[in-house]
Structures are given as C-alpha cells and as structure tokens.
Amino acid sequence: MHQYIKKCPECGGIHLVLNKEKGEMICRDCGLVIEEKMIDFGQEWREFDPEQADKRRRTGAPSTWTKFDRGLGTDVGQKGDIYQLKSKERNKFFRLRKWQHRISTAIERNLKLALAELKRVSSYLKLPASVEEEAARVYTLAVQRGLVRGRSMESVVAGALYAACRRHEVPRTLDELSEASGIDKKEIGRTYRFITRELGIRILPSNPVDYIPRFASALKLNAETQSKAVEILEKAQKEELTSGRGPTGIAAASLYVAALINNEKRTQREVADVAGVTEVTIRNRYKELLRELDLKDEIKKKFLDEEE
C-alpha cells in the first residue's frame, strides 16, 4: 500500500491510500472510495520456473469472504437425478446430504449472523470495503478453527475488525470499536489478541501518523496543520520519543502543538476527547515534544509575529 498526500474531495482529509489488491483509492478519514475502477493488471507473484508457474497461476470466479460461503456454495444434489440411482447409491447420497447439512448449518448459520453484524459495525465506522473483506476473512478462519467457542460472536467480530483495521493502516481505537459494537473494550482487546495469536496474524505496531487525518478533521483543523502535525511526529519518531508510548497520545500531542503553531488553537480538552486520551497524557507528550525537538523556537517565533 502506498500513501498519497492528496486531498479528499469529500472531507478535505489529506491521506488517500491506494489499495492495489482492490484497485481503490481510499480516504482514511471518511472511507470514501475514490477510484473503484482503477485496475491493476499486474501479477503479484513472479515465476522463475515451470513448477512455480503451475503453483502460482490460477484463475477462477472472483470469490469474496463477505458471503458466508464465499460465493462458491455447493450442494449435494437436490433434484430428481438421484432418483435414477439404485437404492444403495441413493442411501449414500442421503447420507452425504445429511452430513453436509450438519457440518455446514452450524458454521454457516454462525457466519451469516456474524457477517451481518460485521457489516453493521463496519458501516457504522465507515470502514472501506477492503477492511471489511479482511475482517470477514479473519472471522471465517476463526470460526473454522473453533476459536469462537466460549466467546461471544460479537466480540470476535469486533476483534476481527480491529485486526483488519490495523493491518490496513486505517486504525480505529478500541474505544471506537467498542462504541460501534457495544462490546466492552477489554473484551475486544482480549479476543483481538487471542485470534491474532491463534491465527498467526502479524500486525505492525500502529503508527501514530495514521491517526492524524481523522483526529484533525474531527477537530476541523486545516490541511496545513495536519501536515505540520505529521512533520512533528516524524521528528519525534527520529528522536525515539514514540516507542512504547500509546500512539493516540502522541498523535494527539502533535496535533495540539501543530494547532498552536498554526494559530488554530484547540484546548487540550477538545484534542483529548477526539483522541480518546486524557489531557494529562497530552500534556506529558507535549512537554516531551517541546523539550526534545526545538519547537520552542517555532512557538516563540509565532508570538513575535503576532506582536508586529
């Protein structure tokens, strides 16, 4: 995925994300899909010898994880043709059908419900289709491995969504997921950790920069301030101020400082609210930022400018 600094026509956010798999440009702020028709004709794999070519080439109907059977359902014959068979064969068919029924109903019924819930939550959060798809995939795997047993379906859905968001660098906080799904934050965190561990999904630590656009637009800060915040954030990362700290706190502090510098002052309270952290955390990060980066000068300069 590559990130473009480009303005979103819908919400004015500056971060558009190109998703090559789906050929979409997605706005991280509002989830607007900008160029759905963009097509990547390239292969994502390379062939070095015929054996690999055999393994890697494939084709078939497009399949999707957001349908409970990935749009590839098969039923053991229902129609009249089975009555042409001898009774022995017929019994076999009935047996197969019964088995298929047993296996599939449990999982399928669960999936149908779960995917409906998943759709609900993801549209509430305005998540792009690619994330929804990813979450559906994760959930399906979880069901097949029996990881849902003992956990509520909803919490696993929420956990899958959270994981999908992180992977696609469209992070939502646990609080937001919690609000959208009505599941306790802790519960989501727990199932999230559980299913990612069990399924061996690797997730990069979330990057504070990813939060900037959304917070900024929630605070109605202009694009300049956003860029400033990103700039500050990058400096902070160089100084290793970011490791170990909660990404939202750092993002919030950078925005707060950037807003000060750009004469778009917001109170700590306002920033804290949209970022889902407390004022205290912002203050701590903000102090560190001032101390470690030479932002003091910039703020001083700003005041000098005002006096003129």
Place this chain on the structure above:
DNA sequence: AAGACGAAAGTGGTTGA
C-alpha cells in the same frame, strides 16, 4: 470562569523470573 499545569494514587497489561 475556563483552561492549563502538575502531583499523587489507582488501573490494566506486559515482562521476566
């Protein structure tokens, strides 16, 4: 009166024995 600041105690999660 509202916002900013900082100290102190509490909470939940991670880590390492």
Place this chain on the structure above:
DNA sequence: TCAACAACTTTCGTCTT
C-alpha cells in the same frame, strides 16, 4: 504464576489568562 514495571487515567489543588 506472580511480582515488578511502565504507560495511562483519575482526581484534585493551584496557577494563569
């Protein structure tokens, strides 16, 4: 499995605008 630990929160009193 338990204790130490860091990050973050809550709460509250004080200072500044």
